[in-house]
Amino acid sequence: MKPARYYIQQAIAGSSALLLMLGVALAEPLKISVSRTPLSLPFYVAESQGYFAAEGVQIKIEDVIGGHRSMQQMLNAEADLATCSDAVIMFNSFKRSDFAVIASFVSSDNDVKIIVGKDTDLSRPTLWSGKRIATVVGAASHYYLDNWLLFQGVDPRAVHTINYQPEAMEAALAKGEVEAVAIWEPYPFKIIHAVSGSKVLPNPAIYVMTFNLIAHKKLLGVRDDDLLRLLHALDRAEHFIKDEPRKAQAILRSRLQLDQAFIDWIWPHNLYQLSLDQSLLSTLESEARWAKSENHVAQTESPNYLNFTYATPLRKVLPIAVGIAK
DSSP, rough: OHHHHHHHHHHHHHHHHHHHHTTTOOOOOOOEEEEHHHEGGGHHHHHHTHHHHHHOOOEEEEEEESSHHHHHHHHHHHHHEEEHHHHHHHHTTTTTOOOEEEEEEESSSSSEEEETTTTOOOSSSSGTTTTTEEEEETTTTHHHHHHHHTTTTTOOGGSSSEEGGGGGGGHHHHHHHHEEHHHHHHHHEEEEEEESTTTEEOOSSHHHHHEEEEEGGGGGGSSHHHHHHHHHHHHHHHHHHHHHHHHHHHHHHHHTTOOOHHHHHHGGGEEEEEEBBBHHHHHHHHHHHHHHHTTTTOOOOOOOGGGGOOOOHHHHHHHGOOOOOO
16 A cells, blocks of 8 residues: 555646646746835835735845845846846847836835035036046936036036945945935935035936836736736835825835934935836937937937837736726
8 A cells, every 4th residue: 555645746737737737837027127226115024024925925025235236136037026226227228129118106206315525616617627527327326427418518428427336426426425415215324424524515407217017028928917916016015105104214224234314314305106117218318319429329229118118917907007098
């Protein structure tokens, strides 16, 4: 007589075969590379409140510094999805077309800031000539810096824009390697509290940045059910942020290891809301024109950004949030 274990193994094998015949497969967890920023709060809330599990989707979050790194992880097949700014989407769209925006999940009118060092006088356009400015080239900070300079009457070609990673900017400014830095939160807050005499330059409200959920196109049509569940979880998280701001702020403080003063600094400027609309396409087109005119990309033709969106999951979750035809 065969042991009981034999019959159990046979039953499991039979069940697996039946699932395969029915076209049912146990999906691998979706790995999301998430930029470590206050903008990513919906992911932190959904994870801490158990919304992903409640919606029936397995999610593995990997924190990285900067949406440019998040996007690169996805493009390197180290993640299925990424979070990044519109500018990162634009720059990568000139290189490849195997990714799509699933949704924007937050916008901010004051996330990127320019910080100048102690005793650095940049009060007049002529004083910017030859100055060394650190930024993340090919990211939102780069786009904001150029537009800020143009708004102030400064030719961006008159300054020396130097590519620095976010975590290196504080030391660069403190040591005098650069006269100014352009970077996103939480780094401006950290820098002005760590570098004596540094200050943030006024924001003329020239750029509303979005942070977006990007999927590799290999997922589209194949993992739509999981993408739909993921968006349901993010929608629940954004309602939580709106309805329970103090609890949401506590989650953000814990995740980023920053105090309430920082939360108060950034909170009024971030609008957590799922969308996929024409304004994103318009921003990408505007950024593409800038990138071509300033020779930041070699191509002369802009991509069709409608081809870089995939609205099917969001349209099922929140139809009112979709404002594009595709």
